Amino acid sequence: MDERDWLIIHTLYQEKNITNTGKAMFISQPTLTKRLQQIETKLGAKIVDRGVKGVQFTPEGEYLAKRATELLDTFREIKEDVDNFNHYIAGTLRLGVSNFISKYLLPNWLADFEKQFPDVEFQVETGYSKQINQLAFNQDIHIGFIRGNYNWPGEKELLFEESLCIASIHPIDLENLPNLPRIDYQTDTLYKHLTDNWWAERYSQPPLVKVTVDRGDTCKEMVLSGLGYAILPSLFLMDTPHVYQSPLQTKDGHPLTQKTWMIYHKESEKLNVVKAFVDFIKRAPFV
Template sequence: MEDRDWVVLQELYKYKNITRTAQALFISQPSLTKRLRHIEKELGVKIVQRGRRGVHFTPQGEYLAKAAKEMLFNLRQIKEQVQNIDDKVAGPLRLGVSNYFTKFKLPGILKAFKSRYPQVEFQVTTGWSREVHQLVYNREVHIGFVRGDYSWPDQKHLLFEEPICIASVETIDLKELPTHPRINYQTESPFQKLMDNWWTENYTEPPLVGMNVDKVDTCREMIINGLGYAIVPRAMLDGVADVNKINITDAAGNPLLRQTWMFYYQESLHLHSVRAFVRFMTDTQE
């Protein structure tokens, strides 16, 4: 079997659907079906059975799909070790990055690191912090950038602490906040809990929600256009002069902060690219 065959099995087991798997692999459905038949012929077993609701794995197929994850992990490690034999900082660097960090912080960081180590190849996976946390925990990425309070058993560095603020074009008296239209947006559950707790500590009535939007980027544009207020990390409005920002505090008067952490395993530091990147990030924060 070829490397790509293990990828096919892994993705098909994930989606349990020929169409979605073909889309994820950027190949046609006939090509995917042909590849599956080739694998079955080579191994002499039936791997999947097609039904009205997708594909079903046979016992042999279940075994192969679960083995695919281990095979691909081992192949990746072998390639990384081979590229790591020389002393030069080169080869792949797999990063898991939260969506917010990707937009507002990551491009400048990668540009600066790439100028110093041009032979490093970035492989970036973005998503919610909970997803990134899982990626780095399962060693699918070397380093994860996670926002919020997540437990971690190994190495971690606090990179940023951002004040949380009420942002609005209109000048707002916090005592009258429940009477003003609020813009809600989808966010991580720890941050949503932080906002909800702050609200219930300060108000006995629910917020007056004027609109619900899909993400913080959309919320930012709504704020700038004067369509309401929102509770957001202050950094996302850096450089926007016409928006009023009021940092909020807890009951003891301490500022509410959203933290961004860098997570990784100590064992990953034997790779030159990982060690160089960790050093680069920690030196930048000093």
């Protein structure tokens, strides 16, 4: 069996669906089914059962799926080590980024980095900063980009700091804020605590939340539509100069801000591709 056979088992275990596995691997369904049968014959074990509930892995299949993950990790590490021996910047760079960074910053980063190192491939995981922090801790990714002051035992580079603002298409009277319609969005726990604490220090009644959406950029669009105000990081508003922005302050008059960090394990820099990307990000402009 070759690496692609193990990748078939691994992907099928994740997807639990022949059609989706074929799409993910760019293999037609009949070809994939035939190849899976050949793998089962070669191993002398039935890997999956297919019924009305879709693909179900047999006990042997469960074992092989676990080993497939381990073997694919080994294959990847071997490739990375060989590239490293040759002092060559190539291979797959595994990144974890918060949702905001994946939309507003990451595309330009990757495009600029690829111009310098065209043989590098990228595997990107997106999610909330808490999730990215955990992926980096488990070494499921090489480098993570998070927003907020999460505990991190390894290397931690401050990239930039931005203000938190009340954003509205109309001027805002802060004294009347509890009576105005607000738009909220699902976000990291630390960010929510930051804004909730700011509110609790100033108002005795809860905000008048009229709309809750799943992402910050959707929230911004709701503000632009005039549905209400929102509390947003200033970088969300770079391309909307016509929006009124009221920077938040702590009770002692300091700006309320959020920091964005690059995190990674020091030993990861032994890989040429990781070291090159870390150095690239340290030199990159952000605002």
